[in-house]
Structures are given as C-alpha cells and as structure tokens.
Amino acid sequence: MLAAALALACAVLGWTCHRLAQRLRQEVEAQAARDAVRDQKFKELARCLEAYLAGSVRMGEELHELRRVVAPLPDKLSQLEQRDPSNLSFSQAARLVGLGASVDDLTQSCGLTKAEAELVSKLHQARKDHD
CATH class of the missing domain: 1.20.5 (Single alpha-helices involved in coiled-coils or other helix-helix interfaces)
Structure with missing residues (x-):
C-alpha cells in the first residue's frame, strides 16, 4: 500500500512537472x-x-x-545709401518697407530698381526676423 501511494505521488508529481514544463x-x-x-x-x-x-x-x-x-546685406545697403547722399530714396524705402510696402511700391515711389527694392525688403525682413 505504501508503494502504491508512493507510485501515485510520483505520478502526480510527474504530471505536475510535465504541465509546468509546458x-x-x-x-x-x-x-x-x-x-x-x-x-x-x-x-x-x-x-x-x-x-x-x-x-x-x-x-x-x-x-x-x-x-x-x-x-552682408546691411553693409550693401549702407553702401547704396552712401552712393548718392542727396538722394534719400533708400531711407524712405526702408521706412516704407517697415510700414508694409511691397517691392513694386518701392520701385514706383522711391525710384529704386527692382533689385534695389528687393534688397531693401530682404534687409528689413532679416532685421525683423533677427529681433
């Protein structure tokens, strides 16, 4: 009887080990x-x-x-302004750009070439972005 109980315990233990391994x-x-x-x-x-x-x-x-x-834009603008001291168009253009004037507005009202007006506009934008 002890052997049967031991065999049963071993079988249960074996089955439990198998399930745990799975x-x-x-x-x-x-x-x-x-x-x-x-x-x-x-x-x-x-x-x-x-x-x-x-x-x-x-x-x-x-x-x-x-x-x-x-x-180099600020230096270029200064050079352009110094080119003709009697002409205040660049200073005027800078003020107008600050008020929201377009490149076309600058060419018409200040007598600037399109390239000069774009330069003034880009310089103003660069200063505005830098601040």
Whole structure:
C-alpha cells in the first residue's frame, strides 16, 4: 500500500512537472514574441531618429547658408545709401518697407530698381526676423 501511494505521488508529481514544463515553454515562446515586437519597434524608432537627425543637419546647413547670404546685406545697403547722399530714396524705402510696402511700391515711389527694392525688403525682413 505504501508503494502504491508512493507510485501515485510520483505520478502526480510527474504530471505536475510535465504541465509546468509546458507552461514554461509557452511563456518562453510568448516572451520571444514580445521581444521580437520590441526589437522591431526599436529599429523603427532608430530609423525615425536617423531621419530627424538628417533633417536637422540639413536645416542647420541651410540656416548657415542663409546667414551667410543675409550677413552682408546691411553693409550693401549702407553702401547704396552712401552712393548718392542727396538722394534719400533708400531711407524712405526702408521706412516704407517697415510700414508694409511691397517691392513694386518701392520701385514706383522711391525710384529704386527692382533689385534695389528687393534688397531693401530682404534687409528689413532679416532685421525683423533677427529681433
């Protein structure tokens, strides 16, 4: 009888071990699936971050180029204003741009060429953006 009870206990223990091993395999498989999803999300986030960084670098390069182009504008405007001291058209144009005048308005009212009017307008915009 003791042997039968011991055999029954061993059978129950064996069955329990088998069930626990099955559950462990299932949990390992589920964890592997979760790990795969996590790894895929990491890869996707890494690609997005790389794209954002590349965009930031390009934007910085373009900003640097714009600064290089805009930096000499105040000196150029001063040179243009000093070219003919009796003509106040550049000062007048600068005031009109500050009031919202367009390039066409400047060419008509101040006698500036289109290029000069665009220069005055861009200079004003650069100063406005800088402030």
